[in-house]
Amino acid sequence: MDLGIKGKRAVVTGGTSGLGLASAEALAREGADLVLFARSRQRLDEVGQDLQARFGVAVEGVAGDITRKQDVQALAAAVAARGGADILVPNVPRPPQPMREFLAEDDDDKWQRAYQDQLHGGLLVLRLLTPLLLGKGWGRVVAITSASVKQPMARHAMSTIFRAGLHAALKHLANEVASQGVTVNAVAPATIVTPTFGQHHNLEARVQAVPLKRPGTTEELGAVVAFLASRQAGFITGQVVQLDGGQTLSLL
Numbered sequence: 001m002d003l004g005i006k007g008k009r010a011v012v013t014g015g016t017s018g019l020g021l022a023s024a025e026a027l028a029r030e031g032a033d034l035v036l037f038a039r040s041r042q043r044l045d046e047v048g049q050d051l052q053a054r055f056g057v058a059v060e061g062v063a064g065d066i067t068r069k070q071d072v073q074a075l076a077a078a079v080a081a082r083g084g085a086d087i088l089v090p091n092v093p094r095p096p097q098p099m100r101e102f103l104a105e106d107d108d109d110k111w112q113r114a115y116q117d118q119l120h121g122g123l124l125v126l127r128l129l130t131p132l133l134l135g136k137g138w139g140r141v142v143a144i145t146s147a148s149v150k151q152p153m154a155r156h157a158m159s160t161i162f163r164a165g166l167h168a169a170l171k172h173l174a175n176e177v178a179s180q181g182v183t184v185n186a187v188a189p190a191t192i193v194t195p196t197f198g199q200h201h202n203l204e205a206r207v208q209a210v211p212l213k214r215p216g217t218t219e220e221l222g223a224v225v226a227f228l229a230s231r232q233a234g235f236i237t238g239q240v241v242q243l244d245g246g247q248t249l250s251l252l
Contacts, residue, residue, distance in 0.1 A: 004231030006031030010087035011079055011132075013066055013125055016043040018194040019144050019221055020091040026222030027229065028055040032087060036061045037075050066092060066121035069128075076128045084132040087229045090125040091144040092166075093117040095158040102157040111158070118162035123169055130173060130182075139182035140229040143170055144221075147190035147244040167240065174238035183237035185228050190244035192216040211246035 010027045014020035015036035024034055028051045036059065038044055044061025051059045062078050064071025079085050095114045105111065122143070133139030145163045148156040167186060174184035191206045193215045207215055224243055227233055242248045 001232070003030045003226060003229070005087065005226070005229055008032045008086035008229075009035065009079075009082065009084070010089060010229070011035045011037065011075070011085045011129060012089040012091060013037040013075075013121075014091040014093060015089075016040065016047045016061075019189065019192065019218060020089070021047065022218035022222035023089050023091065023142075023144065023225040024051065025055075026219075026226040027087065027089075028057045028059070030226055030230075031055070031057060032229075033058040034060070035075070035079055035082075035085065037064060037066070037072075039063065039065055066125065067116040069124055072121075072124040072128050076132060079129065079132050084136070085129070086133065086136070086138065087140045087142070088125070088129050088133060089142050089144065089225060089229075090122050090129075092122045092125075095156075095162075099155045099158065101155055105157055114158040115162055118159065119165045122166045126169060126173060130177065133182050134177065134180050137181040139177070139180070140233075141170070141173065141177075141182065141184040142225050142228045143184075143186045144225070145186045145188050145240070147188045147242050147248050149188060150240065150242065151248045151250055153190070171238055178237055181234075183228075183234065185233075185236060185238070186240045187221065187224050187228065188240050188242050188244070189216065189221055190242075190247050192218060192221055192243065194218060209247055210244070214245065216243060216245055 010032045012024045015024045016038040041063040048059040048061050062075045096110045148160040149163045152160045
């Protein structure tokens with residue numbers, strides 16, 4: 001299926017590892033040019049060269065910290081200098097580890113770091129980058145969040161609380177920009193295996209809570225991101241797609 005995004009420009013934050021990289025790869029496979037944002041200049045160069053070689057798309061890397069407004073402003077300036085963007089994939093860092101239950105999270109500095117990474121950084125990206133999608137009659141915002149927003153998971157208090165705030169912002173944004181042909185959606189994953197998953201979670205225990213009895217893959221996540229960015233998904237907005245193998249048990 002041709003997703004209709006060949007030649008589009010996509011901005012992916014946290015785009016050099018994990019779920020951000022999976023999203024970037026899926027978009028590049030469909031022919032989208034990329035602007036990647038991450039902290040490491042070296043990693044940006046390595047990933048950019050790899051994606052260019054494999055998919056023949058243009059890839060630019062902008063180094064910065066998502067929690068620093070001046071860094072996100074620099075990203076926005078770089079994108080604006082190239083005529084704006086068509087697709088925005090806000091992907092924020094994971095909460096500080098180890099994750100604990102709500103009452104056990106008694107470190108104020110850890111709460112502040114989680115707020116900065118999970119909510120403040122995501123809001124900066126939405127506020128400063130979304131305007132660069134406007135005025136074309138077409139655009140896609142696809143945020144990567146967490147299934148715990150719909151059904152809070154054990155020891156995910158920080159992720160749930162701050163990502164819930166990000167979901168609220170996404171819903172407001174979806175309503176504001178819909179008339180300009182821009183859709184805004186979220187992909188909410190759970191138990192997706194990344195290279196660092198085993199460092200933070202017991203995979204065997206997590207899989208037992210998944211009705212499909214297997215973890216999800218980064219390729220599956222990337223495919224959902226690419227679809228929501230596609231021409232075919234043009235009538236989907238303000239929605240959350242659970243990518244959790246049936247782990248979320250709520251009706252809605």
